[in-house]
Amino acid sequence: MKKIVLTPRGFSMIPIEADVISPDRFAGKTISEIREMEIYYGNKIYPMKEYIHAQGKVAETPDKQLIVIDGDARHIKHIGECMTAGRIVIQGDAGMHTGAQMTGGDLTIAGDVGDWCGAEMKGGLIRVLGNAGNLVGAAYRGSAEGMTGGCIQVNGNAGSEIGSFMRRGMIVISGDTGPFTGVHMNGGEILIFGKAGKRLGAQAKGNGGFIACFGGVTELLPTYKYDTTYTPTFMRLYIRQLSNNLGIDTARYLDMPMRRYRGDLAVGGKAEILVAEKA
């Protein structure tokens, strides 16, 4: 892969909107052209070089392009938005909408990430080594579907409305989640290894979707009905997938009995919440 290193020229309270930071937008251009690409600083348009220094080699195709952001990028929004291939590594924090609507490729954030990370994501892999804000993998307001594919892995905690209107794909949170995780969920999987917040799965319809809570739940909505406590075979596939593909140490969760709740009955839903018995 050919590497371009982007270095933000310091932190700014005024956000930068830089959806141009994507292997798809960089590939095939010269480094000079990349430096001249337009970004928003507040409500004004500037060439990227004014706020972000770019240096390195440009690939012909997105899948061969690696972008490394070296420094604090928590004021930079839309990094990797709509990317289809290639790799972005952010060696620090990242701003809102990181990886939103991406369809492929690999995006790693070494620090924390702001709200709407992976919103309406369709494919690819996002790894957040720190904490994530609200609305991870969620639908934008007014949209019928949130995440429809891909995987978002958060090693720390995540905020509220994680996986809102989620349709497919997988979200894995190693820490705790805020309220309304999986709200309006209609498919997909959310696996939480910390404690899940209140109003989990509110108005979720199901469609094969489930929320697995390995670290317990703060409380469950009364519109979720307890069915049974059992050891679902299918969970082994997910546990192994997390271990083999995401490097999460999940061995102790294998064959852990889980309490199965079904709902949200308030909307006639058939979604599942599975809570590990020993959580």
Added chain:
Amino acid sequence: MEMSFLVNGVQVEDTFAEGFSMWGSRLIITAATQKWANIAATSMSGFATSVIACDCEAAIEKEIPADESPDGRPGTAVMVYGFSKKKLAASMLSRLGQCVLTCPSTAVFNGLPAKDADTMLDIGKSIRFFGDGYQVKMRMGDGWQSRKRFWRIPVMEGEFLIEEKIGAKKAVAGGNLLIMGDTEDITLKASEAAIDAIHEINGVVTPFPGGLCRSGSRVGSTYAFLKASTNTPFCPAIKHSFKDSKVPDGVNSVLEIVINGLDEASVMKAMGVAVKAATKFEGIKWITAVNFDGKLGKFQMSLKESVESA
């Protein structure tokens, strides 16, 4: 007798096994223990020795260690063969529904990936109706890994998991060899060794009981109501009574091994290792293969080439 060649000092007739084209499929049954995986697999592949009178041909290919199986539990690979995609699917559906769905702790996975298959059969997709509306579709890998679909069906014990599609491909049936010895005992021992050797080859099965067939079949019968009879030319008990007997002098027992496989090369390799294993036994006098002079089958699998390929 036709031309022959020697393997481990045993005469092997330079002839060929005549194989037929069939649709083959492979699935992996996992369970809480190897015992239950084997029970389900044995039950599923019962009464499936030959399409002469069975709905399909099926057998256990091999045991799958837990660390190699899709869900990390011990498993057993089963192969099923049918004359058409439709018949193959029908046989798998009824057998999975009655023998595996019912068996404690089992789950079923596709053992023939789409890249190697000619078609993907909607097996799990059909089995799901046993869930009576409470089945759950499970989607994995969308947009970031290989896309997979499963069905989770509630059962009295817990939940039955089955992959939505099972791969099938045009395969080869009817690879065979006849092992001829001077006693029943030595012929059986040599044949068992041959079966053990075949089990080391991936992608092949031997559908007859224990892999061995003592009553090979011959097309036609003196009785009008029968379409096949026992293979009289190879029955030592009548070798001097039957006019066209093909049993050599000194041979008093014959066992046949029939091999089905996903491709011709695998079947030939299986034939080859079987010949090599069987010929190590003192008392084995002759090895040959059954064919119809090349008039019926699509595949002509030479014993000589199979030994060379093993």
